[in-house]
Amino acid sequence: MLYRETGQFKSSYAEDIAIFPLYQDRVAIKLLLLATFLLIPFLAKFQIWPLSTDYLLRAILIPFLVLSLAAIGVNVLVGYCGQVSLGSGAFMAIGAYCAYKFGTGIHLPAFWSEAGISIPPISPLLAILLGGAMSAVAGILFGIPSLRIKGLYLAVATLAAQFFFDWVFLRVKWFTNYTPSGSVNAPTLSLFGYELSTSVDRYCLCLASVTLGAFCVKNLVRGNIGRQWMAIRDMDIAAELMGIRPYYAKLSAFAVSSFVIGISGALWGFAHLGSWEPLAFSIDRSLQLLFMVIIGGMGSIAGSFLGAGFILILPILLETVPSQFGLPVSTEVIAHLQSITFGGLICLLLIKEPRGFARLIALFRQKIRLWPFPH
Amino acid sequence: MRDATGRDKMNIANVKRPYRGREEEVFEPEPGDGARASDKVTAGQIFRLENIGLSFGGVQALRDVSFDIRKGEIRAIIGPNGAGKTSMLNVINGFYHPQRGIVEFKGKRRNSMGPYFAAKEGIARTFQNVALFKGMTTLDNIMTGRALKARQGLLSQAIFYGPARREEIMHREAVERIIEFLEIEHIRKATVEKLPYGLQKRVELGRALAMEPELLLLDEPMAGMNLEEKQDMCRFILTINRSFGTTIALIEHDIGVVLDLSDRIVVLDHGQKIADGSPQEVQRDEKVLEAYLGTVH
Amino acid sequence: MIFIGQLVEVLLGGLLAGVLYSLVAFGFVLIYKASRVFNFAQGAMVLLAGLALVRASNFLSSSGAPLWLATLLGLMFAGAIMVACAWLIERLVLRQLINQDGLTLFMATIGVTFIMEGASQLVFGSDVYPLRFYPTDSWFLFEGAFPGGVLVNKLDVWGGLIAGLLVALLAVFFSRTKAGRALRAVADDHAAAQSIGIPIGWIWFVVWSAAGLIALVAATVWGTKLGVQYSITFLALKALPVLIIGGFTSIPGAIIGGLIVGAGEKLAEVFLGPQIGGGIEYWFAYVVALFVLLVRPQGLFGERHIARI
Numbered sequence: 001m002l003y004r005e006t007g008q009f010k011s012s013y014a015e016d017i018a019i020f021p022l023y024q025d026r027v028a029i030k031l032l033l034l035a036t037f038l039l040i041p042f043l044a045k046f047q048i049w050p051l052s053t054d055y056l057l058r059a060i061l062i063p064f065l066v067l068s069l070a071a072i073g074v075n076v077l078v079g080y081c082g083q084v085s086l087g088s089g090a091f092m093a094i095g096a097y098c099a100y101k102f103g104t105g106i107h108l109p110a111f112w113s114e115a116g117i118s119i120p121p122i123s124p125l126l127a128i129l130l131g132g133a134m135s136a137v138a139g140i141l142f143g144i145p146s147l148r149i150k151g152l153y154l155a156v157a158t159l160a161a162q163f164f165f166d167w168v169f170l171r172v173k174w175f176t177n178y179t180p181s182g183s184v185n186a187p188t189l190s191l192f193g194y195e196l197s198t199s200v201d202r203y204c205l206c207l208a209s210v211t212l213g214a215f216c217v218k219n220l221v222r223g224n225i226g227r228q229w230m231a232i233r234d235m236d237i238a239a240e241l242m243g244i245r246p247y248y249a250k251l252s253a254f255a256v257s258s259f260v261i262g263i264s265g266a267l268w269g270f271a272h273l274g275s276w277e278p279l280a281f282s283i284d285r286s287l288q289l290l291f292m293v294i295i296g297g298m299g300s301i302a303g304s305f306l307g308a309g310f311i312l313i314l315p316i317l318l319e320t321v322p323s324q325f326g327l328p329v330s331t332e333v334i335a336h337l338q339s340i341t342f343g344g345l346i347c348l349l350l351i352k353e354p355r356g357f358a359r360l361i362a363l364f365r366q367k368i369r370l371w372p373f374p375h
Numbered sequence: 376m377r378d379a380t381g382r383d384k385m386n387i388a389n390v391k392r393p394y395r396g397r398e399e400e401v402f403e404p405e406p407g408d409g410a411r412a413s414d415k416v417t418a419g420q421i422f423r424l425e426n427i428g429l430s431f432g433g434v435q436a437l438r439d440v441s442f443d444i445r446k447g448e449i450r451a452i453i454g455p456n457g458a459g460k461t462s463m464l465n466v467i468n469g470f471y472h473p474q475r476g477i478v479e480f481k482g483k484r485r486n487s488m489g490p491y492f493a494a495k496e497g498i499a500r501t502f503q504n505v506a507l508f509k510g511m512t513t514l515d516n517i518m519t520g521r522a523l524k525a526r527q528g529l530l531s532q533a534i535f536y537g538p539a540r541r542e543e544i545m546h547r548e549a550v551e552r553i554i555e556f557l558e559i560e561h562i563r564k565a566t567v568e569k570l571p572y573g574l575q576k577r578v579e580l581g582r583a584l585a586m587e588p589e590l591l592l593l594d595e596p597m598a599g600m601n602l603e604e605k606q607d608m609c610r611f612i613l614t615i616n617r618s619f620g621t622t623i624a625l626i627e628h629d630i631g632v633v634l635d636l637s638d639r640i641v642v643l644d645h646g647q648k649i650a651d652g653s654p655q656e657v658q659r660d661e662k663v664l665e666a667y668l669g670t671v672h
Numbered sequence: 673m674i675f676i677g678q679l680v681e682v683l684l685g686g687l688l689a690g691v692l693y694s695l696v697a698f699g700f701v702l703i704y705k706a707s708r709v710f711n712f713a714q715g716a717m718v719l720l721a722g723l724a725l726v727r728a729s730n731f732l733s734s735s736g737a738p739l740w741l742a743t744l745l746g747l748m749f750a751g752a753i754m755v756a757c758a759w760l761i762e763r764l765v766l767r768q769l770i771n772q773d774g775l776t777l778f779m780a781t782i783g784v785t786f787i788m789e790g791a792s793q794l795v796f797g798s799d800v801y802p803l804r805f806y807p808t809d810s811w812f813l814f815e816g817a818f819p820g821g822v823l824v825n826k827l828d829v830w831g832g833l834i835a836g837l838l839v840a841l842l843a844v845f846f847s848r849t850k851a852g853r854a855l856r857a858v859a860d861d862h863a864a865a866q867s868i869g870i871p872i873g874w875i876w877f878v879v880w881s882a883a884g885l886i887a888l889v890a891a892t893v894w895g896t897k898l899g900v901q902y903s904i905t906f907l908a909l910k911a912l913p914v915l916i917i918g919g920f921t922s923i924p925g926a927i928i929g930g931l932i933v934g935a936g937e938k939l940a941e942v943f944l945g946p947q948i949g950g951g952i953e954y955w956f957a958y959v960v961a962l963f964v965l966l967v968r969p970q971g972l973f974g975e976r977h978i979a980r981i
Contacts, residue, residue: 013547014540084775145962148969152710152778152920156912157965160958167954219535223543224518224525231508231519238506241468243494243523243586252529283909287782294779299510332798339790346783350776351768 005369019218036207044200057199064312065206066267069213071292071304073260078290079298080221081253082233083146087158088261088289090165091135093281095262096269097175099124099131103187103270104177124189125205128266135262136255138165143254147247150236162283169278183277186270202271209267213260218301220256229253230299261289291342295349297358306357314341421446421481421590421622422467428475429462429646436462437473438646444590449616449623451633454643455666460626461503463643464592467624468500469493495523497589501579501596503626507567513578514563517553520585521546553581557611573604580611591615593625597632605629609636634658642666681824682942683935688828690914690934691835692897695890697911697918697926698838699883704920706855706879707766708774712781715908716788717884720757722891722900723796724750726803747888754884757788762877770872789905798902803895831893835927838886842923855879913961917972925972933957 008023010016020026040061044051051057074088105121122130142161146154169175176184189196189205196202220226228249231239240246269276288311296307315338322329329337353359422444429437436459444450452460465471466478469488478486480496488496499520508516524546527539554563557577562570567578576596583591596612597605609632615621627633633640634654642650642657644666650657657663696714703711711717729746733739765780845852855875857865866872894904910933918929940956964972 013544013551017543017547145966149965150969151774153916153965153969155778156916156958157962159909159912160955160962163955163958167951171948171951216533219539220529220533223532223535223539224522224527224546225529225532227511227515227519228522230511230515231522234508234510235506238502238508239519241470241490241494241500242520242582243491244519245491256529290779290782333794336790336794336798339786340794343783343786343788343790346786347765347780350772350780350783351765354772354776 017222019222033211037204041200041204044203054199057203060312060316062199062203062206062272063268064309065203065210066264066272067289067292067312068305068308069206069210069267070261070264070289071296071308072214072217072301073257073264074289074293075296075298075301075304076217076221076229076260077253077257078293079300079303080226080233081229081250081257083143083250083253084151084155085158085257086155086283086286086290087142087161087165089281089283089285090162091139091258091261092265092268092285093165093169093278094138094258095128095131095135095265096276096281097131097169097184098134098262099127099266099270100184100186101175101177102127102130121187124187124270125191128263128270131266132259132263135265136259139254139258139262140251143251146250146254159283162286166278166282169281181277183275184269185275186273189270196271206267206271209263213263214301217256217260221301225249225252291346293356294346295356297356300356300358302361303356303358306361310357311342314338419446420444420479422624423479424463424466424476425479426476427463427466427473427478429459429466429471429473436646437466440476440643440646440648442641442648442651444622444624445639446622447616447620448638449612449625449636451625451627451637451640452643453627453630453633453640454649457645458643459646460643461594462646464500464594464624464626467493467590467592468498494586497587498592499583499586499588499590500592501576501583501594503594503598505572505575505579507575507579507582509568510566512564512566513559513570513581514550514554516567516578517550517581517585518546520582521550523586550581550585553584556584556614557581558607573600576600577608577611580608584615588621590622590624593623593627595626595628597627597629605632612636678942682938684824685828686935686938687931688825688832688934689938690930690932691832691927692828692890692893692930693907693911693914693933694926694930695831695835695838695886695893696907697914697930698835698842698923699886699890700911700915701921701923701926702842702883702886703879707777707876709766709777709781710774710920711883712778712908713785713788714883714887714911715905716785716792717754717757717887718891718894718907719900719902719904720788720792721750721754721884721888722803722895722904723792723801724753725888725891726801726895726900727796730801750888750891751885754888755881758877758880758884761880762873766876766880767873770866785905785908789902793902800899800901801895802899803892827893827896834889834893835930838889839923839927910957913957916961917964919970919972928972933960936960 005022008021010021015021020029040051040057043049044057047053070088070092073091074085077083077085102119102122103124106117106119108117121127138161142158145157149157170182176182189202191205196205221229228239228244229252231242231244232246232249232253236246239249265281268280273280292307292311293304294307295310296305297303315334318334318337318341349356420443424443425441427437427440428435440459440463452463454460462471466473469485469490469492472487476486477484478488480488480493480498485492508519511519525542527542531537531539554560557580559574559577559581562574562578567575570578576598580593580596593612597608600608612623612625613636616623625633625637627636637654639653640650640657641648642660642663644662649662649666650660652660696718699714699717700711703709703714725746728749729742732745733742737745761784765784766777769777769780854865854870857868857870890907891900891904894907898904914926914929914933916929917932918925918927937953937956941953945952
């Protein structure tokens with residue numbers, strides 16, 4: 001009864017192509033934005049439950065936001081454009097390390113003179129954007145094979161990117177500013193001089209970035225380039241015969257995807273971890289991102305959020321639930337149980353609903369539209 | 376013939392043109408059969424093929440085929456199965472490049488033109504096995520046909536509000552005119568995967584029309600349709616040709632449709648041309664009869 | 673002379689290591705040839721087989737059985753586990769995904785990988801378990817030709833012999849037997865093969881069991897080399913470049929691919945590594961595979977796919 005569309009008529013194409021055509025959806029999203037932008041910082045500021053400690057922000061909300069952004073990036077490439085990529089972790093790494101270098105100043109020794117090229121440290125936020133840009137460039141480079149290579153073979157080619165960059169950030173000491181341990185400390189974030197030191201500040205930064213990112217990607221996806229991506233995904237030969245240039249569509253998908261993933265990688269390092277080592281962006285991370293997209297729903301922005309949330313919450317559930325029941329389980333056993341649950345869920349979803357949680361929720365919403373009537 | 380609101384669909388004044396600014400010659404449809412090739416002002420050739428030879432891996436698909444397509448006509452390509460008709464269409468499209476022969480489009484030699492170039496120059500086509508984008512709706516599928524006409528860059532599309540939105544709405548209006556013309560308003564938000572075959576073929580036609588082509592290639596547009604659907608499709612093809620001025624090259628197995636619709640016919644058999652001319656000429660050609668019906672030995 | 677000796681040593685070592693990669697790649701090729709599924713879980717199958725084997729035989733020998741008996745029973749136990757797994761996978765996962773596209777099936781095998789990794793370590797433990805299946809010392813060959821001789825590891829040679837035997841067996845199976853032909857039909861089109869009466873479920877069970885037994889053989893070799901431990905699953909990832917270079921459907925191609933990857937890796941590590949920074953083995957094979965794909969998108973021995981519209 002509540003979720004009916006009766007009485008809502010669109011009188012222009014502009015209304016029809018809006019992101020949230022239903023009035024109820026618009027109300028819901030406004031409430032959500034209000035809650036996330038105003039309510040949560042307010043609760044955190046005055047330390048009211050459930051934000052009485054930093055924990056919820058640091059351990060759940062911030063990583064959720066950053067991983068959602070990464071999942072959106074992966075979704076653009078894998079879900080909308082159909083190019084399988086197992087190298088997303090590498091692009092996160094590129095974003096993080098390049099942002100780090102831009103943020104701490106670059107000195108490129110040149111063989112023709114002593115001085116070389118020197119760039120002073122840039123404000124961290126700008127550095128994050130530049131990190132994303134470098135990631136986009138790398139994405140375009142590693143996307144060039146996709147013009148000839150398809151499907152599974154492309155997945156292997158992206159693995160080449162993943163392992164290569166793993167090695168680069170481990171061995172090329174320049175990226176870590178020659179630290180002995182190989183791990184880096186991110187410079188403190190600041191916005192026009194105001195230092196973002198508390199969790200709430202970093203949460204707001206991530207929230208703003210994710211909202212902006214999701215909005216822009218949604219616009220791309222419902223517009224012309226999004227249709228080109230989906231055309232390439234569904235039938236690339238027919239797409240070419242209709243005047244869609246495959247190389248432009250595929251490379252733009254790689255560029256947009258890597259840009260978003262790069263920014264999320266930089267945010268992961270700067271806003272979430274604070275300091276990190278190369279293993280933070282290994283093949284495990286790539287697989288994790290792929291799972292988020294599969295579980296959440298390929299080709300769905302909302303699905304990226306669902307997948308990220310699920311993958312983040314599950315380990316916590318597996319940890320806390322048995323201890324609530326008084327069964328002590330070691331971390332090893334938890335890790336194995338986690339593996340089994342992920343694997344089982346992926347198989348189940350692929351069998352029952354290949355389009356993931358987002359599709360299940362869409363079906364649920366269709367039922368709700370009719371409720372309480374049967375049809 | 377009247378549509379749902381009682382308008383006479385065959386009256387040219389009632390047909391809205393999906394394209395803007397087309398100043399082609401418009402012919403009044405006559406009761407009964409349509410205009411013949413001799414009645415039309417032949418404005419010259421739009422496409423010419425000379426001595427085309429095409430083979431893949433040892434299989435000779437086309438051998439020494441030559442014919443032309445005149446601007447504004449409906450050219451049918453017929454022949455028994457395996458005659459090389461779809462290969463011929465693929466050559467016209469730029470998807471296959473012939474090993475021998477000359478391909479001439481709008482007066483220029485275009486032997487190695489790629490599909491993108493062909494699309495840009497105004498060649499659109501439909502496919503034998505419907506090649507729609509399965510995951511998208513009817514509306515989105517037809518909108519992809521407007522890809523060539525998109526002008527806004529990535530950044531503008533990311534922001535959306537502003538020039539990108541205006542362009543999107545403009546394309547949407549063009550596509551809605553096509554949807555109205557093809558009478559598929561009721562399925563515009565349906566995922567094409569779920570549509571019956573006949574409707575899918577109509578959506579594919581719409582997608583080709585969205586490109587505003589000069590030359591439209593149709594590969595068995597009426598395969599698998601019943602009589603009513605065929606009549607609808609014939610009506611669309613005729614209107615596209617007569618009112619919008621699009622040249623059409625058509626592969627079709629239903630001889631009745633071919634004889635009624637087309638201005639000139641090319642007959643292929645085993646990769647070679649065995650007849651070329653008006654429907655009456657081809658109907659009586661001995662070689663054609665032999666290829667289709669066999670001869671008495 | 674010393675340099676050439678070193679080159680020969682590294683080359684031989686690399687070639688033999690490559691053959692060991694091929695052992696894992698065979699399982700992939702078998703499954704791909706029969707069902708057009710790329711089995712990401714092959715590495716996890718090697719882990720499972722190895723764990724089952726080593727735990728069973730350790731348990732038996734510590735309960736008093738003589739070594740040869742413990743090993744034999746351990747092998748049979750591990751084999752039975754692999755066959756049971758194949759049955760479960762076919763029943764619960766593959767049967768539900770008949771006629772889905774390759775990407776969906778690939779991702780399902782990723783799911784199976786995770787289940788297998790978690791379950792096998794949960795049941796059998798997650799330590800490193802050493803395995804003594806083959807002699808692990810080395811010969812010094814060609815002592816006359818090169819000073820000090822060329823170091824050749826006996827284990828690697830055993831691996832090579834076993835791989836050669838498997839290649840011969842599998843090649844004969846696929847080209848000569850009726851079952852082999854049926855498998856190729858199934859790979860081409862699931863639904864069509866079903867409709868002419870080929871029992872797909874049974875065929876997949878047979879193939880996955882065979883791949884499981886191949887994984888067991890690979891586990892004996894790799895377990896002796898590295899010890900049975902979780903990191904063995906990354907072998908699956910290493911076999912990917914082997915398959916790219918050799919083609920996904922070619923058994924001899926898997927050997928050639930393995931040789932190229934093994935030799936290339938070792939040579940690059942020893943001769944190129946010091947220049948760039950070491951640890952090249954990590955990514956060298958993949959980059960080579962990438963370049964092969966750029967030249968021939970279907971791999972060196974793969975079948976060319978002609979697009980038809």
